[in-house]
Amino acid sequence: MxxxxxxxxxxxxxxxxxxxxxxxxxxxxxxxxxxxxxxxxxxxxxxxxxxxxxxxxxxxxxxxxxxxxxxASKQDVLLLVEDHLMSLVDVSGFGGGSWEDAVCTWAWSYRDVFAEHTPLIPVIAVLPVTDAPQTLAMYETVSKGFLDAGFPRERIIPAIVALESFIFGSAYDVTAPEDIFDSGSMAGSTPYFTAAVRSAATGQDGTAPGPERGRQADAAFSLGLDALVSGLGALRG
Amino acid sequence: MxxxxxxxxxxxxxxxxxxxxxxxxxxxxxxxxxxxxxxxxxxxxxxxxxxxxxxxxxxxxxxxxxxxxxxASKQDVLLLVEDHLMSLVDVSGFGGGSWEDAVCTWAWSYRDVFAEHTPLIPVIAVLPVTDAPQTLAMYETVSKGFLDAGFPRERIIPAIVALESFIFGSAYDVTAPEDIFDSGSMAGSTPYFTAAVRSAATGQDGTAPGPERGRQADAAFSLGLDALVSGLGALRG
DNA sequence: CCGCTAAATGAATGCCGTTCATTTAGTAGA
DNA sequence: TCTACTAAATGAACGGCATTCATTTAGCGG
Missing domain, CATH: 1.10.10 (Arc Repressor Mutant, subunit A)
Incomplete structure (x- = not known):
């Protein structure tokens, strides 16, 4: 080679x-x-x-x-790239330590990798895993981690899929423009939404300059991930 | 008109x-x-x-x-379509009844609408909401529903974003091919994953014919949504 | 030595989004 | 009422894209 x-x-x-x-x-x-x-x-x-x-x-x-x-095609090139990226996802947490920590490490790194490669997300979602060895390796490690943590066999894949869905969606969110929620001239007719956007942008006290876009995406991801982890964790026997 | x-x-x-x-x-x-x-x-x-x-x-x-x-462009056409589709999302649950029921109704219909229109998801994720009136209207209703349910102002947008991320990712999952998790010739080197896939496909008893792809996607969505709803619901004051 | 296959070039194809010059219809102002 | 100006259509053209095909060359197995 x-x-x-x-x-x-x-x-x-x-x-x-x-x-x-x-x-x-x-x-x-x-x-x-x-x-x-x-x-x-x-x-x-x-x-x-x-x-x-x-x-x-x-x-x-x-x-x-x-x-x-x-x-065979450009799609094929994208698949090669995608599979390579999967090897960059951090699954080391599943070697030891708590299931919660392992899932969080995995999810954050998974999101971070694909936030830089959102055009691949539609490809991943549709393409069979068959000829993507790195992807397969990742699923193997994660599956074993879930099993060892006490998950019932038949819930492992649905739980992983749910987490992945959240991760892919969140990867898009990272790349969203700063003003994505700017209601512009129609702000007058959307008072609740406009107020909520302002509160999210400035934090609890309305005075601070507020976090930039990336931090807002992180806050939403953190919130959702915690909810998913605690909700899914309850399935363990 | x-x-x-x-x-x-x-x-x-x-x-x-x-x-x-x-x-x-x-x-x-x-x-x-x-x-x-x-x-x-x-x-x-x-x-x-x-x-x-x-x-x-x-x-x-x-x-x-x-x-x-x-x-101005084809993107512009896609935006028109996207905004129209947003008016099909069911927000009626936020008129009365419990917050949990309203969120679930909203999330399921949101996912169902965009499962048929996944090519629009990258467009939505990137495009400002400014000139999409139906989209703004949806956000307004949902924001008000969250506020009325007792959510702290600064958590409303992050919670909605987390749910949306999950919904978009899950919409892709609906369209995934039947054999997306078929490990093919490499099944030998991925025993845990292969077993997990089989368990998910056949259900608790290994005998039944097992659900088709759409039902599997529904199971994962249901699992994740319940976890998110209960986790996010705990934020209410 | 002969034929097969693999791996390169280069020309060509067809589609796609978009632009531009042109034509025509309505409208606002002198 | 003429006269600009603008809006909304046609049709020709453009550059870029993924992909295909005929052709050429190199190595290899019999």
Whole structure:
């Protein structure tokens, strides 16, 4: 798995950015892990709008059509990225310590990872887990953690799904713009809502400058996670 | 607001599907509510993949560019659709009865509406509420319901956001394919997860045929919603 | 040596959102 | 009543996108 860098094929003349001539090169230029790494780097630099097959090919110094020797579609690239990200989710808490702490550590890191990658959420939600080994590994660790904590077998998956649903939704919330709840010119006809938004923005005393958007998202996530953890925890035998 | 149907401009000859000649027609053909209705109908018939500006124009018997006299972009069309859907969410429970019942009615109907329209979820999550009157109206009713139930002002928005996050995530779950948790050939290396999936699919006794996907999604939603409602309900003064 | 397959190029396709010049209809003001 | 101005339509065009296909080349198994 030579990933990105490989021996350069002979090129026609001077300079570093030379065109490769047609035909199969002596050493393969592309492989799945290289494509994944390039896609992640591209997303980091240009965001998901910048992740096009053409741009990906350019980063890898390859013609766009060459990518299709290794992936079947752009969706396939997204799946590779998604599965890689799953390996970044922290499941270490399930090794020891309380179930509550393990779930919270897992949930926060899960949310944080996908808050930076919300365009993948629709992909995850729809794609079978079959050819996503990292994803499968995460589910395995979490399932075992729930079982060891005394969950009845048939409630484990529903509980995980409920938590994941909350996590995905909350990941979107992190990226919401500052003024998402600004009722603007219609504030007059929504007095309760407008007051509630102001209270949430300024905190208990109406004087403080109030938290910025990220902290507000954290507050909502914390609130919901605590409720879910205590509610689901009660299911244990 | 004549919506879809309007007096037909004089056309050049026979037949119903005649081309309109260039230039402003005597009676306007398009307006926002007509565009919204046509978009919804198109989505119902062809799904969100079928919702293109060209297809929308065809349904409305108009050139694609004509749409841009009434909306600034396709995102704008999606916002119109989204706001319309918000008016379908059932907030009637907040008129009387217990807070718990009202929240559950609201949450279930909210999830059901957007389970059929998951491609809008990324739009909702990012778009300010400012020019979405139906959405604002929903938030107003719900905010008032929370306040009347004794919620402290500064906790109302975080609680609603937490519930919404769960609802959006759960809407995706409804549309997930039957075999989403099929570990396939890697089942051997994920024993706990595989067993948990089987238990969830067959129910407490391992014999029954087990619920189909929609019921499983309902079970997870019910579990999470109960936990959230009881956890959040404890915040009331 | 021969044929098969894998992996690259480069040209081409079709769709999609959007823009622009143009035409026509109504309307407000001199 | 002429005259701008604006609103609302057409139709041609554009650039970008994912994807496909014919072609070329390299290595490998018989």
């Amino acid at each position: 030579p990933a990105v860098s490989a021996a350069e094929g002979r090129s026609t003349s001077i300079g570093g950015a030379q065109r490769r001539r047609a035909g199969r090169p002596s050493a393969a230029v592309l492989d799945k892990s290289g494509i994944t790494a390039a896609a992640l780097e591209l997303v980091r630099r240009k965001g998901y709008d910048g992740l096009t097959m053409a741009a990906l090919a350019k980063v890898l110094d390859v013609a766009p059509s060459a990518l299709y020797n290794h992936v | 004549p919506a879809v149907s309007a007096a037909e401009g004089r056309s050049t000859s026979i037949g119903g599907a005649q081309r309109r000649r260039a230039g402003r027609p005597s009676a306007a053909v398009l307006d926002k509510s007509g565009i919204t209705a046509a978009a919804l109908e198109l989505v119902r018939r062809k799904g969100y993949d079928g919702l293109t500006m060209a297809a929308l124009a065809k349904v409305l018997d108009v050139a694609p560019s004509a749409l841009y006299n009434h909306v």
